[in-house]
Amino acid sequence: MKTFISTFIFLLALSANAFATYVAVLETVADEKAKDSVSLSDRQYLTNVLREQAVKELPATQNYTIMTRDNINAMLPPGIVLEECEGSCLAETGRNISADYICQARVGNFGGTLTLTAELYETAGNKLIASFNGRGANVVELLALIEQKSPDFFRSAREMTESAAKESGIVETTSADTAKPVAEEVKPEEKPLVEKAADEPKAEPVANVGESVPTNVAVQESSGVAHWVFFSIGGAVAVTGGVLAYLGNKKAKDAAEKGGDYIHDLEHNRDRAESGQTMRGIGLVVLAVGVAGMGISFAF
Numbered sequence: 519m520k521t522f523i524s525t526f527i528f529l530l531a532l533s534a535n536a537f538a539t540y541v542a543v544l545e546t547v548a549d550e551k552a553k554d555s556v557s558l559s560d561r562q563y564l565t566n567v568l569r570e571q572a573v574k575e576l577p578a579t580q581n582y583t584i585m586t587r588d589n590i591n592a593m594l595p596p597g598i599v600l601e602e603c604e605g606s607c608l609a610e611t612g613r614n615i616s617a618d619y620i621c622q623a624r625v626g627n628f629g630g631t632l633t634l635t636a637e638l639y640e641t642a643g644n645k646l647i648a649s650f651n652g653r654g655a656n657v658v659e660l661l662a663l664i665e666q667k668s669p670d671f672f673r674s675a676r677e678m679t680e681s682a683a684k685e686s687g688i689v690e691t692t693s694a695d696t697a698k699p700v701a702e703e704v705k706p707e708e709k710p711l712v713e714k715a716a717d718e719p720k721a722e723p724v725a726n727v728g729e730s731v732p733t734n735v736a737v738q739e740s741s742g743v744a745h746w747v748f749f750s751i752g753g754a755v756a757v758t759g760g761v762l763a764y765l766g767n768k769k770a771k772d773a774a775e776k777g778g779d780y781i782h783d784l785e786h787n788r789d790r791a792e793s794g795q796t797m798r799g800i801g802l803v804v805l806a807v808g809v810a811g812m813g814i815s816f817a818f
Contacts, residue, residue: 538583538767539679541576541672542590542617543569544608547601551627560657561625567661568623568636571668576676583771590615593788604637605646612641616770616791619647619675625660628653634660638671640678648674752811759805766797 546561546568569584576582593615600622603611612620621638631653638648648671652663773791 538581538771539576539619539675540583540585540617540770541572541675542585542612542615542620543572544590544600544611544620544622545587546623546625548625549627552625552632555627555632556625556657556660564623564625564634564657564661564664567664568621568668571664572621572672575669575672580676582676585615585617593791595788606644608637609639609641609644612639613792614788616773616788616795617641618679621648621671623664631655632657632660634663636664636667636671638675640675647678648672749812752808752814754808755811756805756808759801759803759808762801762804763798764801766794766799766801768794770794770798 543565546564548556548561565587569587572584576584594611595614598611603622604624608620608622612618618641619638620641621636623634623636626633626635632655633651633653635651636649637646639645640647650663650667650671652660652667654660654663770791771794773787773794
């Protein structure tokens with residue numbers, strides 16, 4: 519029993535970490551009135567700092583992948599002008615480059631003062647999940663604004679990812695939460711049996727209920743068979759889902775990193791990335807069904 523539980527916990531943890539969440543930080547853009555005050559090199563540095571903050575709040579150890587500038591440029595569809603892309607256009611661009619979350623900062627001018635607006639979108643649902651605004655007399659003050667506001671900004675993506683994982687039953691704390699009830703379940707069963715044997719040495723009570731023993735044994739054996747049937751089927755389904763999620767994620771990641779020098783290469787790799795994401799989603803659903811089946815087995 520303990521061996522099966524340990525195997526289940528290991529497979530669940532492996533499957534939960536078999537996919538990564540991709541985050542794209544697009545280049546900071548500037549409105550026409552602000553371009554003269556904030557050079558291209560300044561905007562690139564603001565982007566670098568914003569991407570650095572994303573790495574800190576969404577680390578690779580928690581299965582986040584912050585896409586590089588080269589990967590994003592290689593996957594961008596032809597004809598996309600980032601200065602003209604806002605709102606739903608950003609979310610669509612994120613889907614085109616196989617990103618789960620996408621963000622961009624925009625520098626503007628208001629009353630002779632520089633302004634900065636940053637938005638973070640969840641691409642699958644086309645949702646704006648975080649944003650911040652601020653003003654500054656120069657680019658240095660805009661940099662300070664990014665350093666101050668971006669931690670909470672990117673934390674919103676982590677909270678949404680964790681919330682989605684909990685709803686699907688796939689969380690990093692699953693192993694700890696599952697192991698604790700197992701340890702507590704063994705003690706109450708063993709201890710009363712020992713005490714009962716010591717306190718009641720007489721055989722008379724056993725003789726009085728002897729006729730019902732075969733029935734109880736049959737029920738227990740039937741429940742045991744049902745338990746292992748559900749557990750085995752659920753385990754097989756969970757493993758299948760985990761494998762699908764892993765392969766889909768690998769396919770999407772390879773396509774995103776490969777890019778291409780020609781339009782047909784970009785389109786081909788973009789299609790492969792989208793196909794990989796779809797496979798990953800199906801795998802997660804199958805994994806959740808398998809985990810649910812294994813949970814049902816403990817009811818028998």
